[in-house]
Amino acid sequence: MKAPQLLFVFVAICVPLEVANASDHPNVIMILADDLGYGDLGCFGCRDIKTPNLDRLASQGVRLTSNYSNSSVCSPTRLALLTGRYFQRLGLEWAVWYQAPNEGLPPQESSLASILKQAGYTTALAGKWHLGYEKGWRPNQHGFDYFFGCLGGNVNYFKHYDKTNTHDLFLDEKPLHTKGYVTDLTADYAIKFLEQMKEKPFFLYVAFNAPHFPFQGPEDEDREFSWHEGTRQGQYVLMVESLDRAVGRIVAAIDSNALRDETLIVFTSDNGGEKLARNHPLRGKKGTLWEGGIRVPAIARWPGKIPAGTATDAPVQTIDWSATVLALAGAKAPSNRPLDGVNLMPLLSGKGELANRPLFFRRALDPHRGNVKQQRAVRLGRWKYLDTPAGEQYLFDLDKDISEQTNLIEQDPRRAAKMASLLDQWEADVDPPLYDQRQQARKNRKNR
Known part of the structure; x- marks a missing residue:
C-alpha cells in the first residue's frame, strides 16, 4: 500500500535534513x-x-x-x-x-x-x-x-x-x-x-x-x-x-x-x-x-x-x-x-x-469493571509462585511444566513461602505509588 501523500509531506517538513555527526552509540x-x-x-x-x-x-x-x-x-x-x-x-x-x-x-x-x-x-x-x-x-x-x-x-x-x-x-x-x-x-x-x-x-x-x-x-x-x-x-x-x-x-x-x-x-x-x-x-x-x-x-x-x-x-x-x-x-x-x-x-x-533474580508481577483490580480478581506472581529461576486474594496459591517448575498444569505447593511449601515473602517485600518497596492522580481521577468520576 502506498502512503497518503499528505502524510509524507508532513514528515518531510518535520524531520531535519541536516543532522549531527554520527555517534558511537x-x-x-x-x-x-x-x-x-x-x-x-x-x-x-x-x-x-x-x-x-x-x-x-x-x-x-x-x-x-x-x-x-x-x-x-x-x-x-x-x-x-x-x-x-x-x-x-x-x-x-x-x-x-x-x-x-x-x-x-x-x-x-x-x-x-x-x-x-x-x-x-x-x-x-x-x-x-x-x-x-x-x-x-x-x-x-x-x-x-x-x-x-x-x-x-x-x-x-x-x-x-x-x-x-x-x-x-x-x-x-x-x-x-x-x-x-x-x-x-x-x-x-x-x-x-x-x-x-x-x-x-x-x-x-x-x-x-x-x-x-x-x-x-x-x-x-x-x-x-x-x-x-x-x-x-x-x-x-x-x-x-x-x-x-x-x-x-x-x-x-x-x-x-x-x-x-x-x-x-x-x-x-x-x-x-x-x-x-x-x-x-x-x-x-x-x-x-x-x-x-x-x-x-x-x-x-x-x-x-x-x-x-x-x-x-x-x-x-x-x-x-x-x-x-x-x-x-x-x-x-x-x-x-x-x-x-x-x-x-x-x-x-x-x-x-x-x-538469578526475581521478576515480579501484579495484576490489580480493573477499576472500570470491578470484576477482575487481583493476582500476584514472582518468577525466580525455574520456579514461579502465584497467589490470589481468595487464598489460592500455586507453585510451578516451569522447566518441566511450561503449561502450569501441576501445582507443587504441597510438595514444596517452604519454597512457596519464601517466594511469597519476596512478593511482600517487593510490594512494600513499590507501594505506595509516587503519584495518586489515577486514584483521585477515579474518585472524581464516581462523585460526578
Missing part, C-alpha cells in the same frame, strides 16, 4: 505488537499464520523464549518500557480508559525518549501511545521529537475513531485526517523517518495496534464493523500477517539505508494474546498472570553484536529492554528514578549470563 528500533500471542509467530511454533519476515529477523539474531511483559494489559507495560521501572511505582495498574484525564505517564516523569534525547538521539514514535490524552501527557511532551499515531488503546483501523466515536489519529499535536489501514500507515511513517536518519543516532519506537481488536484485516474496510467480533482465520490471521509485512518493510528500510550494522532492532509484545490468539503451550491469556498473559515472544537483531540464529530461555522483562537501550546509548536515568531492569547485552551477545 547504536540506533535503536523498539517494535511492539499489541495482544500478540506467544505462539502466533512461525519461529515460535505457529502453523496457521505466515510470518516470514519476523522468522527471518529471528534467524538473523536471538529469540527469547522466556521474555515477559511487565503487565498482562497494555498501558502498564508501556509505562514500564518508557520509564524502566515497575509501573506500580507510578500507580498505573490498568489500561488508560477512553479519553480519561489524568491517567498515563505523568508530566513530571522522565521517559526513555526524553533521556535519549538529552543524550543526543533523535526520537520518534509511530503508532499507539496509550499513556495519556491531555496536554502534558502526550508523546511530544515526553521526549518524542516526532509522533504519528493514536493516543488511546485502539481505533477503527480504517476510519481512525475510538469506542467513544472520537477521532484518534495524530501527527504530533494535530489531529490528522487521512485514509489508510493503521498498520500500513504506522509502517509508512516509520520508514519515512528512517530514510532521513543517516548520521545522527535515533530511537524509533514503533507501537502497532495489531492484532488488538477491533478485528479488521487489511481488506475489511467494507465489512460490517464490530469492536469485538471476529474469527481467527477470518481476521486475526490476516492482521498478524499484515503486521509481519509491515515489520519486514521497516527492516528492509534499515538494511537498504546502510543502517543495518549500527542498529539494534527489538520486537516483542505488550502482553499475552486475547481470545483469538494462540498462546500455546502456555496457560491463560491477556489479563491474567498465568504464563499466557505475560510471557510474550521477543526477537533482537544487531549484526556483529548479537550472534545470528541463537536463542535463550533466560527470564527477562520489559524493564530490562529499557535498561539495555540506555546502557547502549551511554545515558543514565535520573538518580531519583533508578531503573528496575538490567542490561541484557551480555546475555544477548552470548558473552555472559544474567544473575
